[in-house]
Amino acid sequence: MGIRKNEICRIILCAVFLCVTPVTWRNSCSADTKAALNVLVSMYKPVASVTVAQAKALIVALEKVAGSCGDDLTAFRIRYRIALLSFRVGLLDAAKAGFTALTADGKCPALVRVCSYNMVGQISRLAGEDTEALAAFDEAAKLAAEQLPTVEKDKGPFEEVLRAALFARGEIYELNGDYSASIGEYERLLGALSALADDKSLGGYKAMVNDRISQLYLRKGNVDKYIRAAQAIVSADTQYGRREIIELEMTCVKFLKGVNPNTVFGNGSFEAPAKVIAYVKQQEQTKAAADIVDKVGRLVDRYTQGYGAMMVEYHYAWLLDAIGEKDKAKKIFGRISSGEIEIQQCNEAIAGTVRQYAKIQYAIMLGEAGDYREALKALSQVAPAGEQTHISKLTESVSESIKILKREVPASENKQR
16 A cells, blocks of 8 residues: 555656746736745645645636636646645545546646546545546556657656556455456556566566565465466566565465465465464474474575565574574574664665564563563663554563563572673
C-alpha cells in the first residue's frame, strides 16, 4: 500500500511542469491572477498548507481565469490544477468530477488526459470503487502507451503514469484475491517496462514486480513457479533490496514443503523464515533442523553487507537460539544491534527497527547469562522514554523483568552484575 501512496505522489509531482507560469498567464489571460497564482504555486512547495476555504476561494478565481483564457492549452492546464487542488484539500467528489470532465474532452491535451485518468483511478480506489478504478487505470495505461512513441522529449510523465496505472491494476486484483488476474496485470507491466529499455533505473522496479508475481504463485499453491520466479530474481544482476531475503525465504519454503508437503503459504513466502524457526524449536535435535540451520548459515557466509545480509543474519541468530546455540546467537544479535553491517540509506528506517529488536533480544540473552548490568545498559539505548510503541513497551517489560532478576541475585554476586 505504501507503494501506491508513493506512486500517487510521483504522478502529481511529475506533472508539475503543467503548472502555468506567471508570464504565460499574463500573456494569455485577461483576468487579474496575481493572488490566485501565488497560492497555486505555493501548493507545490514542500511545506505548503492550503485550507479548504483558501482552496475554494482560489478555485473560484481560477475558474474565472480559465474562462477568459484565449489559449486552450493554458485553459486545460488550469482546469487540471483546479481538480488537483480539490484533491489536495480532500474535496474528492469535486476533484473526481473535474478530472472526469477532462478525460471526456476530445480537445484536451494527451498528457492532461493521461494524468486525469490516473487521478480518477486513484480517487475511485480511495473510495473503494474498484471496478471504476480498474477502468480508469486501463484508459490511462492505454493512452500513455499510445503517446510514448510520438513523444520526442520529456517522456517521463507518460512513463510514470503507465507504470503507476498498471501496478495499481495488479494490486487491486491482488488485494481482491484474484491472483491470476493480478499476475496478468503485473506481467503486462513487465512488458511495458521492457519497451522502456533506455531507462537503466528500472532494474530494481522490474525485480519488485517479479517479486510480486512470485509471491502470487506461492499463494496460489504453485511452488514450482514460485521457485523459478524467485530464483530468477536472485540470479539477476540487480541491486534489489530483497534479493538476499528472497533466497532465505526460498530456502525456507523448500525446507517446509520437504518436511510437510501440505504446508500452506497464504501470505506468500514472507512468513516462511518464522515458520522454520518455530519448526526448529520443536525439532531442535533432529537432522532436518540441523540441516536448515546449516543452509541458512551458508547464506550468512555468502552475504556480508547490506540490508538483505543483515536480515539473513538476524533470522540465522534466531535459528541458532532455537537449537540451543545461545552464545553464537547472542554474538550475532550484538553485532546487528551495534550497527556494524552497512545499510543503504533507502533501507535505513527498516534496518533501524530490526536493530532495535536485535538489541532487545541481545539484552534478554545477556540477562539469561546473568550479565544484568550490560543487559540494562543495552536496553537503555533502545527507545526514548515516553514513547508508546511496541518496541518501547517491550523494552520496558524486559527491563522490569531483568531488574527483578537482578534484585533476586545474592548481594555478593550482585556487585559484579
